[in-house]
Amino acid sequence: AQRVTQPEKLLSVFKGAPVELKCNYSYSGSPELFWYVQYSRQRLQLLLRHISRESIKGFTADLNKGETSFHLKKPFAQEEDSAMYYCALIQGAQKLVFGQGTRLTINP
């Protein structure tokens, strides 16, 4: 079965430090992966997708098929990065399979 695993429920780093949020997946075929983010008092929104290979708000994520991972990285964390992050893969027409999420806290 397709599954997304985010091993860390909570992650706390200091401002200016590098950030890495882990995501592993199981999927038969070529996966399409995404990172969604939910800031405090805001709705869930798309942060980035692996197909576009772009950097959003300084975040990047590389799909590693060998390790079945799609970790989200940022070299220098900022306080406004504090949020809930969800890794997801798409299955079928529009079904997104989400991980449990990682709450990222950036300490000043």
Next chain:
Amino acid sequence: DAGVTQSPTHLIKTRGQQVTLRCSPKSGHDTVSWYQQALGQGPQFIFQYYEEEERQRGNFPDRFSGHQFPNYSSELNVNALLLGDSALYLCASSFGGGPTGELFFGEGSRLTVL
């Protein structure tokens, strides 16, 4: 653009009752998906509606049903409520019914079953 709007925002029901949740998609969108998010968990896919038909369904019992109207708005109905149905129900919209993966979410309807 108001984005995806959901109603009600909060509601309390008792076991065995029925509930209807409503969703209006973002302007220009024609596809609506529903997700259930239990406390501390990621959203779980319930089903998707496109062209007024259920196109894809997750692992949810038949107690969960839906509808899409000609104006693309949608309803989620849950019958014979169980305590375990307590959750945040999220509506998400997109365009074209295809696998873009870019969904626009509403703020959700928080259902408490007593």
